[in-house]
Amino acid sequence: xxxxxxxxxxxxxxxxxxxxxxxxxxxxxxxxxxxxxxxxxxxxxxxxxxxxxxxxxxxxxxxxxxxxxxxxxxxxxxxxxxxxxxxxxxxxxxxxxxxxxxxxxxxxxxxxxxxxxxxxxxxxxxxxxxxxxxxxxxxxxxxxxxxxxxxxxxxxxxxxxxxxxxxxxxxxxxxxxxxxxxxxxxxxxxxxxxxxxxxxxxxxxxxxxxxxxxxxxxxxxxxxxxxxxxxxxxxxxxxxxxxxxxxxxxxxxxxxxxxxxxxxxxxxxxxxxxxxxxxxxxxxxxxxxxxxxxxxxxxxxxxxxxxxxxxxxxxxxxxxxxxxxxxxxxxxxxxxxxxxxxxxxxxxxxxxxxxxxxxxxxxxxxx
Ligand SMILES: Cc1ncc(COP(=O)(O)O)c(C=O)c1O
Numbered sequence: 001x002x003x004x005x006x007x008x009x010x011x012x013x014x015x016x017x018x019x020x021x022x023x024x025x026x027x028x029x030x031x032x033x034x035x036x037x038x039x040x041x042x043x044x045x046x047x048x049x050x051x052x053x054x055x056x057x058x059x060x061x062x063x064x065x066x067x068x069x070x071x072x073x074x075x076x077x078x079x080x081x082x083x084x085x086x087x088x089x090x091x092x093x094x095x096x097x098x099x100x101x102x103x104x105x106x107x108x109x110x111x112x113x114x115x116x117x118x119x120x121x122x123x124x125x126x127x128x129x130x131x132x133x134x135x136x137x138x139x140x141x142x143x144x145x146x147x148x149x150x151x152x153x154x155x156x157x158x159x160x161x162x163x164x165x166x167x168x169x170x171x172x173x174x175x176x177x178x179x180x181x182x183x184x185x186x187x188x189x190x191x192x193x194x195x196x197x198x199x200x201x202x203x204x205x206x207x208x209x210x211x212x213x214x215x216x217x218x219x220x221x222x223x224x225x226x227x228x229x230x231x232x233x234x235x236x237x238x239x240x241x242x243x244x245x246x247x248x249x250x251x252x253x254x255x256x257x258x259x260x261x262x263x264x265x266x267x268x269x270x271x272x273x274x275x276x277x278x279x280x281x282x283x284x285x286x287x288x289x290x291x292x293x294x295x296x297x298x299x300x301x302x303x304x305x306x307x308x309x310x311x312x313x314x315x316x317x318x319x320x321x322x323x324x325x326x327x328x329x330x331x332x333x334x335x336x337x338x339x340x341x342x343x344x345x346x347x348x349x350x351x352x353x354x355x356x357x358x359x360x361x362x363x364x365x366x367x
Contacts, residue, residue: 011105011127018121022329033352036329038167038194038304040225041349042277044260045270048226051263055256063255069262073233076265077205083238084208086245087253091193091219091232095122098215098234099159101244102187103128107158110149114142114336116167116191129156135169137337140296142169142306146177153184160184163191164204168333168344170300178204182211189215194302196223196271197278202301205235212237215244222303223274224264231257278303281347288357292364303347306333310341312364319343322363328356 005013022036034041044052070082079085088094095118103109105127111119113132123130133148149160160181165172182188188211190204195218207214216235221227231253234241264270285305289297294311309316320330320343333342345356 009127012125015124022331026329031327032324033328033348033355035323035346035348035352035356036331036344037227038222038302038346039227040222040274040278040303041347041352042225042274044225044229045264045267047267047270048260048263051260052229052256055259058255061255062251063253063258066253066258069258069265072262072265073235077200077203077235079205079208079235080238083242084235086234086236086241086248087258088232088234089252089254089257090221090230091191091217091234092118092122093230093252094217094232094234095119095189097244097247098187098189098217099123099126099128100247102158104158106156108154108156109159109161110152110157111161112144112149112166114166114168114333115161115163116193119161128158131157135166137339140308142171142298144171144173144177146173146180149181150184153186157186159187159189161189161191163193164202165194165198165301167194167302168304168306168331170298170302170304170306172198172202172301175204179207182207182214185213187213187215189217191217193217193219194222197275197303198301199275208236212240215240220261220264223271223278225270225274226260226264229257229260230254231261278347281350281353284350284353285345285347285357289360292361295360295364304344305347306342306344308339308341309343309364310339312341314364315340316343319360319363323356323359326355326359328352328359 026032026034066087067082070085073085074081099122103126108129108131109123110131112135120130131152133152136143136145162173192203195203205216219232282300286297296308298306317332320332323330331344333344
């Protein structure tokens with residue numbers, strides 16, 4: 001007789017629940033500095049907190065489809081209206097909807113590594129095939145390789161994802177290269193989770209007018225400092241967005257998150273401050289770590305920095321261990337380009353950043 005396991009669709013068999021050990025560790029030990037998940041160290045603004053309280057009082061009610069909020073998002077991004085905007089419970093859920101809209105078992109998703117893990121996760125649960133092309137390591141830089149992406153396209157390619165800027169490398173793909181990829185006609189999803197740190201003028205949303213196949217994803221988890229609230233969105237051509245919206249789980253974004261998001265978009269002063277703080281801290285790291293021989297700091301347009309200490313002779317995992325022993329959680333990076341010195345730090349409070357700069361100097365000075 002068959003067992004219940006036999007009835008699972010084969011492609012989800014053995015996929016474990018997503019758990020981030022770093023985040024688990026951080027919640028268990030609140031005294032540790034959370035410099036590992038690209039959260040914003042600043043709390044939500046008073047205005048956002050007021051809105052959260054206000055709408056908590058009507059939490060007994062279902063929400064509407066968010067027309068006011070979607071119109072505001074469209075306006076900020078120079079798009080015609082709410083039908084160009086899809087709301088999600090974080091951009092991770094937006095990825096789920098976008099992938100479910102294009103990927104059937106056996107279809108291919110192209111990503112360029114190193115990159116964020118959500119593309120792989122959403123591809124796997126649909127039985128898709130992940131095709132990873134590699135960024136190129138050259139002259140102490142990690143560069144996008146648009147030709148590798150274009151050469152990887154097959155008849156089964158249904159999605160290409162490019163993060164703009166990329167996590168963990170922190171850099172942008174050139175606009176002309178993005179356009180070349182868009183011209184291939186495949187659904188091109190551009191992950192702009194961190195775009196606000198560089199400014200919306202760097203956004204590729206302008207491509208939506210000419211390329212119906214371009215979809216932009218965004219989140220309030222980073223510059224807007226609302227990771228735990230869960231709010232993300234997609235921008236695109238009206239017909240495309242409305243078709244993807246067919247996959248929406250009804251009432252996926254809570255009333256509280258929707259109205260808090262509207263307040264966050266209107267509260268441009270808090271966004272400006274968050275961005276200014278972040279970019280000053282990035283500079284602080286770059287200046288403070290420049291004198292460590294053999295340590296490369298990759299310039300970042302996000303709220304994190306990738307570092308490579310391979311040329312110091314010390315593995316990245318030892319730095320991560322050292323930081324953790326001193327109360328800071330960092331993030332590792334698998335060996336890349338035959339080098340093992342990698343680690344990533346998320347911008348913390350200024351005090352936390354000062355501490356990490358000190359720890360970094362101490363660690364690399366040890367014999
Ligand atoms: C490139 C990138 N995209 C998307 C996300 C997911 O963000 P969200 O909290 O909106 O699901 C992250 C989170 O770290 C990220 O680094």
